[in-house]
Amino acid sequence: ILNVEQSPQSLHVQEGDSTNFTCSFPSSNFYALHWYRWETAKSPEALFVMTLNGDEKKKGRISATLNTKEGYSYLYIKGSQPEDSATYLCASQWSNYKLTFGKGTLLTVNP
Amino acid sequence: GAGVSQSPSNKVTEKGKDVELRCDPISGHTALYWYRQSLGQGLEFLIYFQGNSAPDKSGLPSDRFSAERTGGSVSTLTIQRTQQEDSAVYLCASRLAQNRNEKLFFGSGTQLSVL
Numbered sequence: 001i002l003n004v005e006q007s008p009q010s011l012h013v014q015e016g017d018s019t020n021f022t023c024s025f026p027s028s029n030f031y032a033l034h035w036y037r038w039e040t041a042k043s044p045e046a047l048f049v050m051t052l053n054g055d056e057k058k059k060g061r062i063s064a065t066l067n068t069k070e071g072y073s074y075l076y077i078k079g080s081q082p083e084d085s086a087t088y089l090c091a092s093q094w095s096n097y098k099l100t101f102g103k104g105t106l107l108t109v110n111p
Numbered sequence: 112g113a114g115v116s117q118s119p120s121n122k123v124t125e126k127g128k129d130v131e132l133r134c135d136p137i138s139g140h141t142a143l144y145w146y147r148q149s150l151g152q153g154l155e156f157l158i159y160f161q162g163n164s165a166p167d168k169s170g171l172p173s174d175r176f177s178a179e180r181t182g183g184s185v186s187t188l189t190i191q192r193t194q195q196e197d198s199a200v201y202l203c204a205s206r207l208a209q210n211r212n213e214k215l216f217f218g219s220g221t222q223l224s225v226l
Contacts, residue, residue: 034214043115043217046214051211097159097167098156101153103152
């Protein structure tokens, strides 16, 4: 069974703080690494899909890096805002269609 | 449609009853997934449909669970003789599935509560 670990499980930060989370995944049978943001009462929304070792992607104040050799990805949020409060999910894609999700990191940004 | 649509958004049922959950994927998306999230757990894969291929049912937790996808579009997930442990958020997602690095598009889910 593929195991995807995310840490921390939850995080409280103040508005304006920068923060980061970790996603660990098995490096064998790697196809892609996905990051999603899931706000309460909404649908999970894709942030990034990364495939290459050393990939870095950026979307506004959010960025992500990927290390497929050691099996980890970091998600960074610069200058957190209250609207960034959500659960951040990562998923390891290990075939052309199968994804295994981690349990997520619940981020709360206090104004 | 503009996005993945799921219905109902909430369902409360009594133990032992059957329930049917519906998913309407994005038009043209050939791949369709069902996941569920139980309290304190990650997203658990249930079933995958791709075009006319046989579905991957490896994630269905018991034979009380079944799913269909008619005409390569709308899918229904049926849970027979519901149990309290079936209470969860059931999410549907679709994907174009032409390249390996495509994202999933999720619906807003069905919150199922079995009393």
